[in-house]
Amino acid sequence: MHQEFTKSILIVEDSATTRALIRAVIDEMGDFNIIEAASGFEALKLLPTQEFNLVITDVNMPDINGLELINFIKNNSRYSHIPLIIVSTEKSEEDQKRGMALGAMAYITKPFKAYELQEVIKQAITV
């Protein structure tokens, strides 16, 4: 079992299709343990279940929004080290900025190119 060497990525996104696309983009990069959360609440429940190396989150979601999730992660000593990437549409440009101010390391605007996201992920997990 080389499970512990595989890096875990949490995708928080309410659209199943977008989740699948992000997963596909990451799959191209190699062997990752990808966990999906369809809402902020699900993400909150998943966080303590394992060690994540990266969280990719949308901003606009039904229960808690991405900013609230980022704030939670960054203010909890158990999770604050996890790098965060925001993936959202440019309508939430203002919110992307707010997310960065709260400690996200990057944001990607939908629709994104696969290599853009891959580039940011690469940076995030080698930090």
Added chain:
Amino acid sequence: MKASKKEFIAETEDLLFECQQLILEIQDTYLTSVNPDTINALFRSIHTLKGLSGLFAHQGLTEFSHALESLLDDIRLGKINVTEDVVAFLFSNIDILRSAVDAIKEDKEKTLTEQINSIKTFREFQKESESSLDIKGLIDDSILNVLSEYEEHRLKANIKNGTGIYLLRAIFELSTFDTSLEELTKKIKSQGELISTLPTSSDVPDGSIGFNLMFATSKPLNELIGQLGENLEVLVQARQIEPQPLKKQERSIKSVTTTVRVDIDKLDRILNTIGELTLAKDAVKRIAAEMSEAHRFSSFVRDVHKISQTLERKLTELQDEVLEIRMVPVGQIFSRLAQVIRRYSREIGKEINLDLYGEDTELDKSLAEEIVDPLMHLVRNSLDHGIESEENRKRKGKKEHGTIILRAFQRGNHVVIEVEDDGRGVDIEKVRKKAIEKKLIDPETEMEDREIVNIIFTPGFSTKDVVSEISGRGVGMDVVKEKLATMAGFIEVFTKKDKGTTFTLTLPITLAIIKALLVKVGTEKFAIPLTTISETIAIEHKDIQTIEWKDVYYSRGEMLPIMSVGKIFDISTVQSDSSFAVIVGFGKRKLGLLVDEIIGQHEIVIKSLGEYFKRLSGFAGAAEIGKHEVLLVLDVESMIEKSLMRQEGMSYV
């Protein structure tokens, strides 16, 4: 790519349906006050649609939904007021979206430049400037920084209106926080508007999670504390409410629609009143009858008779009309189920054909709502356990994709809803083994297949490998059955190995008022729904025989199982040589219920017994007859079931 296109189309269609519903809601409410959540939900749907079309590189659609999203953003941020024009414009744009999606379906993508420009023009025309409000200093930065632009707008809008802003702290167990939080959120929403839900882990024990809920309400603090508890902090005081002049509306606000939406509770209240009127009518009738005994031919007595008849007729009419208002086509719940089925089958990767029949069949609104969850349960059951995987189906020589049929039709005073699949069917042997394992049946007893299948409805049976236990829901078939009993309905299952399973749900068309037979056992009175009764007979106790611990009575060459209501509920009955048997059920599923006395027919409204008494078996609910007298309504179906199950020592209450 083809499959993903299909997914794209399916998801966009779901979204457009949602949008349509939301705009309808906005149309219904914009004259008074639109719920900001509705507009936000609409914004989010279009936003998701845009994201989707972007990902699938449908440029025209992306640009168009982008323009529409910007318009909705202006609306939700209060830059544009919702007017009749805005609603009409939104509707027309959903139509444009739909035809654009249809075009993609047929691989004919359209450019939408013209339509995009018209949205832009519309926005410019409608926009009003919103005077900005500085809220820095009013509310702590640690909260302000986390708010999204929209939440900030809602906060500002509320402060501007003079609504009070509060912060409620709550700590929940991590494993179950979503349900607890949902309850709390509901409570808050009944008090005002929830602006933001901030999860936090500071000052929170391990295994728990904290939330800071910011909400706006004009209710006074002491009232809120009563509702929500002590952990409240006032962020901004509510301003003293001054009467505000109504918003100026330039154009006529006359609506062209002639329909009104009515809360079902209001109709319930009307029905209750009718119920009480019926009691009064019965009294008048009785008085009329007594009078005609005393003064047979006087014209005055005839008048009273006439009046009492008119009263009766008009009351029946009134009742029928109200009941008709409550009727909705089953199609309403079918379309909701269809959406979930499509989404869920995609999630679990089983493609299925869904056929709907009898969508026009009408059913009481409250029953329709109550039946949705049981149906959902059955449908998911079929998807999870009934329909086999594609490879499996191919191996069996079946069509690659399974079929689920939802069918509704009327049968007499009942509506029958069927959920049929062409899956693997219930494994009788497995059910039998499991039932023996769980000590629900005796391994020695010979049982017909039909009887064995029915074990799946027994509380305590629920096995992952056979039926029930929906992913993470932990709802068993027994719950479905119980639910139907509370509606005075019943469920049957027909299954054939490798051919499929059909669940047949039979419900009364309306729950509101049913006719019932009132009976007396000892000093207790009970009601038995008339629809379940085939006849009543008087029997001598000496004619009741005991065969294999079961009481039976030979009636016209047939053996009728007998149960004494007094024995079931441990009530001492009147000592006598004979009693009445109310024969319930039909065909082979018949049972004679022994009672001391038959009081007569009565119209009753069945009320649920509520959470506390839910576990009590044998009762379908309670009903009020006349002032302050409450009766229990017998759950005939479960009694028949028990008698068929050949169990000794029934355990009721």
